[in-house]
Amino acid sequence: MSRPLPPNATIGILGGGQLGRMSALAAARLGYRCHVYAPEPDSPGMQVAASHTVASYEDTAALARFAAAVDVVTFEFENVPAATLDALAPLVPCRPGVATLRTCQDRLAEKRFLESAGVPVGPWRAVLTETDLAAGIAALGLPAVLKTTRLGYDGRGQAVIRAPAEAAAAYARLSPKPLILEAFIPFAAELSAIVARGADGATAVFDAVENRHHHHILDLSFAPARVAPGIAAAAQAHVTAAAAALDLIGVLALELFLLPDGRLLGNEMAPRPHNSGHWTMDACAAGQFEQHIRAIAGLPLADPARHHDAVMRNLVGPEGMARWPDLLALPGVVPHLYGKAEARPGRKMGHANRLLPLNSLAGLDDAGALRGL
Amino acid sequence: MSRPLPPNATIGILGGGQLGRMSALAAARLGYRCHVYAPEPDSPGMQVAASHTVASYEDTAALARFAAAVDVVTFEFENVPAATLDALAPLVPCRPGVATLRTCQDRLAEKRFLESAGVPVGPWRAVLTETDLAAGIAALGLPAVLKTTRLGYDGRGQAVIRAPAEAAAAYARLSPKPLILEAFIPFAAELSAIVARGADGATAVFDAVENRHHHHILDLSFAPARVAPGIAAAAQAHVTAAAAALDLIGVLALELFLLPDGRLLGNEMAPRPHNSGHWTMDACAAGQFEQHIRAIAGLPLADPARHHDAVMRNLVGPEGMARWPDLLALPGVVPHLYGKAEARPGRKMGHANRLLPLNSLAGLDDAGALRGL
Numbered sequence: 001m002s003r004p005l006p007p008n009a010t011i012g013i014l015g016g017g018q019l020g021r022m023s024a025l026a027a028a029r030l031g032y033r034c035h036v037y038a039p040e041p042d043s044p045g046m047q048v049a050a051s052h053t054v055a056s057y058e059d060t061a062a063l064a065r066f067a068a069a070v071d072v073v074t075f076e077f078e079n080v081p082a083a084t085l086d087a088l089a090p091l092v093p094c095r096p097g098v099a100t101l102r103t104c105q106d107r108l109a110e111k112r113f114l115e116s117a118g119v120p121v122g123p124w125r126a127v128l129t130e131t132d133l134a135a136g137i138a139a140l141g142l143p144a145v146l147k148t149t150r151l152g153y154d155g156r157g158q159a160v161i162r163a164p165a166e167a168a169a170a171y172a173r174l175s176p177k178p179l180i181l182e183a184f185i186p187f188a189a190e191l192s193a194i195v196a197r198g199a200d201g202a203t204a205v206f207d208a209v210e211n212r213h214h215h216h217i218l219d220l221s222f223a224p225a226r227v228a229p230g231i232a233a234a235a236q237a238h239v240t241a242a243a244a245a246l247d248l249i250g251v252l253a254l255e256l257f258l259l260p261d262g263r264l265l266g267n268e269m270a271p272r273p274h275n276s277g278h279w280t281m282d283a284c285a286a287g288q289f290e291q292h293i294r295a296i297a298g299l300p301l302a303d304p305a306r307h308h309d310a311v312m313r314n315l316v317g318p319e320g321m322a323r324w325p326d327l328l329a330l331p332g333v334v335p336h337l338y339g340k341a342e343a344r345p346g347r348k349m350g351h352a353n354r355l356l357p358l359n360s361l362a363g364l365d366d367a368g369a370l371r372g373l
Numbered sequence: 374m375s376r377p378l379p380p381n382a383t384i385g386i387l388g389g390g391q392l393g394r395m396s397a398l399a400a401a402r403l404g405y406r407c408h409v410y411a412p413e414p415d416s417p418g419m420q421v422a423a424s425h426t427v428a429s430y431e432d433t434a435a436l437a438r439f440a441a442a443v444d445v446v447t448f449e450f451e452n453v454p455a456a457t458l459d460a461l462a463p464l465v466p467c468r469p470g471v472a473t474l475r476t477c478q479d480r481l482a483e484k485r486f487l488e489s490a491g492v493p494v495g496p497w498r499a500v501l502t503e504t505d506l507a508a509g510i511a512a513l514g515l516p517a518v519l520k521t522t523r524l525g526y527d528g529r530g531q532a533v534i535r536a537p538a539e540a541a542a543a544y545a546r547l548s549p550k551p552l553i554l555e556a557f558i559p560f561a562a563e564l565s566a567i568v569a570r571g572a573d574g575a576t577a578v579f580d581a582v583e584n585r586h587h588h589h590i591l592d593l594s595f596a597p598a599r600v601a602p603g604i605a606a607a608a609q610a611h612v613t614a615a616a617a618a619l620d621l622i623g624v625l626a627l628e629l630f631l632l633p634d635g636r637l638l639g640n641e642m643a644p645r646p647h648n649s650g651h652w653t654m655d656a657c658a659a660g661q662f663e664q665h666i667r668a669i670a671g672l673p674l675a676d677p678a679r680h681h682d683a684v685m686r687n688l689v690g691p692e693g694m695a696r697w698p699d700l701l702a703l704p705g706v707v708p709h710l711y712g713k714a715e716a717r718p719g720r721k722m723g724h725a726n727r728l729l730p731l732n733s734l735a736g737l738d739d740a741g742a743l744r745g746l
Contacts (some may be wrong), residue, residue, distance in 0.1 A: 007697065007710050025398055027423045031710025031723065042423075048401045050420040050712075109714040281657065285707050286726055307728070308680070324380070329673040334658050337380050337404025340421075350404060355658055355680070 005071055005297035007031035012070030012092070014084065016043025018338035019273050019289075020076035021283040022281070024048045026289035035070050037062075044339040045076070046072040056206060057084040067091035074250065074296050078104045078270055079151055095199075095249040095296040098270045103246065104271045107149040107180045117245035119238045119266040122257070127179040135173050136166065138182035143184040144362070146170045148177045149297050156216075160184070169207050170261065187257035188338060191225050192276040193235040194253045196291035197243040204291060204301040206284065208235035211255070211276050214316075215327070217346060221312040224367065227258065234264055242269060253277060253294040275314065277347070282353040283310040309361035313373045314351040318343045327352045330372055378444055380404035380668035383423070385443030385465070386455065387430070388680065389416025391711035391721060392646050392662075393449035395654070399662035410439050412600040417712040418449070421560075430457040447623065447669050448671035449655040451477045451643060452524055468572075468669040471645045476619065476642045480522045480553045490618035491570045492611045492639040495630070500552040506544050508516055509554035510537065515587060516557040519543045521550045529589075533557070558638060560630035564598050564605075565649040566612040569625045569664035569674050577664060577674040578618060579657065581608040584649050586629070590719060594685040595742065596652040600629035600631065624665040626650060648687065648721070655707040656683035672741050686746045688723040691716045700725045703745055 005011075011027050013020045016038030024034040024045055036045040036052040046052040053070070055062035057080060066088070067073070073094045075085070078101060084155070085098035103109045114121050125136035127146065138143060142164065148157035157168035157177075190213070195205040207224040208231075226234055231266045239254040246252065253274030255267040273288045281287035286294070286302030294301055315323060321343045327335045330352075337350035361369060377569045378384075384400050388395045389411030397407040397418055409418040409425045419425040424442070430436035431452060438666035439461070439677045440446070448458070451474060458471035476482045489492050500519065510517060515537070521530035530550075532543035545553075563586070580597040582606075598605055613626035616668040619625065626647030628640040629696075635689060654660035659667070659675030667674050688696060694716045700708045710723035727746050 004698070007694070009712055020400070025401060027713065028394070028398060029709050031712055033420055046424040047406055048398070048421050050415075058684070077481040088384040176738065285655065285705055294701075321380070324644065325377070328667075329435055332658055336402050339381065339401065339406065341381055 004299050005032065008033060009071040009140070009297075010069065011293065011297070012037060012066055012073040013045060013049070013076055014038070014080045015076035016052075017076055018041055018044050020045035020339060021048055023074070023076060023273060026287070027293045030290065030293055030297070032074055032266060032293065032298070035066065037066050037183045046358065047339045057081050058150055060087055063087050063092065072296055074292070075101065076272060097244070097249075100248055100271045102248045104269055105150055107147060107268075108178070110269060111175065111180070113245070114242065114269070115264045117242045119221070119254070120259045120264065121236045121244055121267070122185045123183040124183045127171075127181050128309055130171055131170070133167055133179075133181060136202040136345045137167060140181060142182040144292040145182045145184060146174060147180050147182065148174055149180050150177065178185050180263070185257045185259070188260045189225070189227070190267075191227070191231075191235050191256045191258050191264070192221075192253055192274065193239040193256070194251060194274055194277040194280070195239045195243050195336065196238070196251045196288070196295045196304070197248045198301055199220065199249050199296050201244070202301055203240050203243060204304040205240050206277060206288065206304045207306055208232040208275055209279065210232040215346070217316055218275045218314050218349070219316075219325070220314070221279055222361060223283060223306065223310045223312070231262060231264065238264065238266060239269075242266075246271070250295050251277075251288055267304075275351075276312075278336070278351050279312040279353050280306070281336070283308040283355060297366055306358070308358055309356040311356070311369050311373060312352045313352045313370075314348060317345040317347055317349070320349050323352075324350070326372065330354070332356075333373060377672050378405065381406060382670075383408050384666065384669070385410060385439055385446040385448055386418060387411070388449035389413055389418040389425075389454045390449055391417050393418035394407060394421055394711060395662045396447070396449060400666045403663065403666055403670070403672070405613070405666065408439065408443050409420070420710065420712045423742055431456050431685070433460055436460050437464065445669055446664070449645060451645065452692045460732070461500075469553065470622075473619045473621055475646045477642055478523055480520060481551070482569070483642060486618070487615065487639045487642070490615045491521070492615055492627070493637070494640075495558045495638045498554045500554050501542075503541070503544055506540055506552075507556060510534065513554060518555045518557060519547060520553050520555065521547055522553050523550070533660075558630045558632070558640075561633045562598070562628045562631040563640075564600070564608050564631050564637070565594075565626055566608040566629070566649055566655070567624060567650040567661055568609070568612045568616045569661070569668045569677070570616040570621045571668050571672055571674055572622050574617070575643070575648050576673055577615050577677040578609045578613055579650060579653050579661065580679055581605040581676045582649055582652065586718070590689055590721070591648045591687050592689070593687070594649045594652055594657060595734060596679065596683045596685070597734065601635070603633060604635060604637065611637065611639060612642075615639075619644070620731040623668050624650075624661055627641065634682040643726040648724075650686075652683040653677075653679070653708070653728050654686040656681040656701060656728060657685065679731070681731055682729040684727045684729070684734070684742050684746060686725045686727075686743075687721060688725065690718040690720055693722050696725075697723070699745065703727070706731075706746060
């Protein structure tokens with residue numbers, strides 16, 4: 001697939017959550033049909049797609065039918081099994097490809113990759129045994145964070161170890177999965193940067209943002225990050241370098257820790273549109289979902305310049321939904337919901353973007369930036 | 374239905390074209406499901422809706438099933454038969470209602486309504502016989518335009534009569550349908566204004582725009598209209614007055630002729646999102662489709678202020694699609710396609726919005742505003 005995907009072609013999306021849904025909405029605006037493949041019936045993505053398949057990621061017959069029905073395949077989250085892309089790749093172009101997926105779904109592979117791409121990361125050790133863990137604690141000190149290498153997100157699959165006596169319990173809870181011990185980083189702020197990269201190697205990088213978490217789940221993104229220009233540019237350079245090293249076709253998000261001395265350390269990356277990029281949907285002419293579709297469809301990337309500053313508020317669980325009626329009435333706030341029937345605690349139900357005049361965010365404190373958001 | 378429609382409720386849309394499609398995309402962003410009802414399979418709206426019905430507008434059994442499956446019904450074009458809404462109205466709230474639909478689908482009713490609402494219109498005469506036509510020509514002079522009272526759009530169902538000798542042929546071509554003779558208006562510009570009105574009577578009016586047509590089909594909209602502020606405000610006041618007189622719930626568009634002396638004459642109206650409002654999708658925090666969904670769902674209307682000036686280019690037929698690849702690469706241009714498989718001549722395939730800095734359009738000539746659009 002070297003030529004641009006023509007209008008009315010079909011984009012296959014593995015995964016039916018909100019990222020697939022917003023990708024499908026962007027694809028529709030560009031004249032593409034979407035086919036969403038996910039194990040869950042009536043998933044958010046399926047509600048806005050021209051067609052869908054409800055099947056497991058291991059159902060090779062269903063995957064073969066899916067491949068035959070679509071022109072290109074992408075995935076909306078990196079916990080799709082690599083074997084699923086392995087089954088699809090001989091049948092249909094997969095963007096991003098399985099090598100990128102494997103790198104991003106394993107924290108050890110991710111750390112090694114980031115280091116090889118020239119993105120500094122914090123100290124870490126692989127942990128397969130309790131002996132590894134003890135050696136790791138000795139090397140990195142405490143506190144430190146023990147994490148499963150795979151399938152963790154939003155704080156799941158990890159434990160903070162603050163004292164040596166806590167190590168055994170943390171290991172017992174998370175093993176026998178392969179683990180990674182990461183030094184605790186006393187960061188001044190959490191940043192992220194998102195880049196789109198086309199099949200031709202062209203890139204378009206959005207402004208870096210500052211993120212705040214609540215109970216390990218993204219709560220707020222401030223766009224742009226209120227940091228020195230050199231720091232924001234370094235964050236953008238790191239994600240762009242990582243995308244090039246992956247030979248990525250699609251969108252890559254990189255979360256970074258900003259240290260008190262101004263250094264940046266890469267934390268996690270995701271080869272897909274990212275929660276911390278939702279502000280781009282309303283504050284840029286083309287948001288991250290449109291950029292992702294443009295990249296995988298072989299279209300020229302859009303100008304990533306923001307036309308507004310923005311603050312994104314995640315709507316999580318029942319508390320998030322309780323904000324919804326008020327958010328609908330706030331001037332300059334653009335609300336988004338994901339079509340999930342049940343507002344379970346910790347579930348991402350939607351988000352809202354407050355648009356602010358360009359270059360005004362730096363002059364506002366949190367209260368001024370949020371104002372009811 | 375006096376309370377706001379809750380998230381995950383289902384909005385029924387009669388009609389499967391691009392206006393229904395873009396309404397469905399806006400509804401999805403607000404967390405609603407859509408059910409599109411149209412006679413044509415695989416219509417643009419159905420491609421992005423959670424469910425659909427392919428059936429004729431006269432199929433009362435299918436309409437009853439549709440009514441049972443949705444929480445509110447709207448229509449995407451005013452040529453849906455009034456009898457269809459008559460069948461649905463006892464079963465489910467219909468917004469706008471059938472009285473509005475009847476008024477807007479008949480040019481005679483529309484003229485009478487606009488006059489009653491205080492919106493000036495050009496001279497006109499009802500024509501049921503050739504004698505009526507002769508009397509109308511005597512009263513209005515020539516040139517004049519003979520139109521069918523119903524089902525005309527984009528220049529169809531009308532004939533310009535420039536000389537008395539052309540009257541008989543025009544009458545023969547358009548009769549025996551009821552007709553209307555309208556005086557030819559030597560306008561300086563064509564404007565339009567769009568208002569949203571909620572169930573509580575609240576209104577939100579977008580900036581008035583200037584429209585240019587090509588072969589009777591909208592080609593360009595310039596937002597805002599480059600006219601004196603009083604003229605733009607009068608256009609907004611006229612559409613707002615008309616919406617109030619209709620007791621409308623939804624969106625109303627009013628096309629107006631601007632005369633060389635600065636007077637405005639109402640021409641046609643449409644009780645739905647309108648092609649001349651597509652610029653709002655990218656130049657306002659909430660575009661006309663979101664406002665329409667907010668109105669019919671009982672949500673608060675969004676601030677209609679534009680954050681950019683804009684020029685909208687329609688993409689019509691094969692010529693329009695030939696522009697598509699270049700438009701994708703133009704910075705600051707937001708492209709939209711409608712998912713139509715075949716680019717037949719005269720068919721609206723998509724549109725593109727050029728975003729311009731706020732208040733910059735007035736200082737640009739056409740070449741400066743278009744720049745490759």
